[in-house]
Amino acid sequence: xxxxxxxxxxxxxxxxxxxxxxxxxxxxxxxxxxxxxxxxxxxxxxxxxxxxxxxxxxxxxxxxxxxxxxxxxxxxxxxxxxxxxxxxxxxxxxxxxxxxxxxxxxxxxxxxxxxxxxxxxxxxxxxxxxxxxxxxxxxxxxxxxxxxxxxxxxxxxxxxxxx
Numbered sequence: 001x002x003x004x005x006x007x008x009x010x011x012x013x014x015x016x017x018x019x020x021x022x023x024x025x026x027x028x029x030x031x032x033x034x035x036x037x038x039x040x041x042x043x044x045x046x047x048x049x050x051x052x053x054x055x056x057x058x059x060x061x062x063x064x065x066x067x068x069x070x071x072x073x074x075x076x077x078x079x080x081x082x083x084x085x086x087x088x089x090x091x092x093x094x095x096x097x098x099x100x101x102x103x104x105x106x107x108x109x110x111x112x113x114x115x116x117x118x119x120x121x122x123x124x125x126x127x128x129x130x131x132x133x134x135x136x137x138x139x140x141x142x143x144x145x146x147x148x149x150x151x152x153x154x155x156x157x158x159x160x161x162x163x
Contacts, residue, residue: 042085062085142156
């Protein structure tokens with residue numbers, strides 16, 4: 001109770017715009033960081049809003065949306081995994097260029113493809129375009145249009161463009 005008093009005293013200043021709302025963040029960020037989540041919510045963002053729970057061992061990663069889980073959508077640092085609220089410091093991890101499947105539709109390492117994600121092998125969006133997006137059109141799949149072969153399926157033979 002008394003640890004919240006400084007934060008409550010700042011509330012009028014925050015509402016008036018004199019103090020940044022982030023001034024309250026350190027107080028909220030440390031109050032329950034060690035408590036294991038009773039309901040698979042975690043952190044202080046989205047579903048975990050201000051609870052500060054840490055994920056349990058069987059669902060070790062805290063996603064950017066405040067839920068515990070184990071897939072890339074929860075554990076990738078590029079997807080916003082919250083290291084502080086994940087079960088161990090090694091729970092969150094970086095993608096492996098060319099092998100980690102996309103979690104957001106981007107792929108490769110050019111243009112929008114900054115994370116090196118690979119397009120899924122299932123039909124529908126298997127090709128990685130020069131623009132860094134997964135898809136299945138000629139713009140995505142043709143090597144002459146810049147398809148990124150290391151990050152998805154490409155078609156055609158590399159050669160001069162015929163206009």
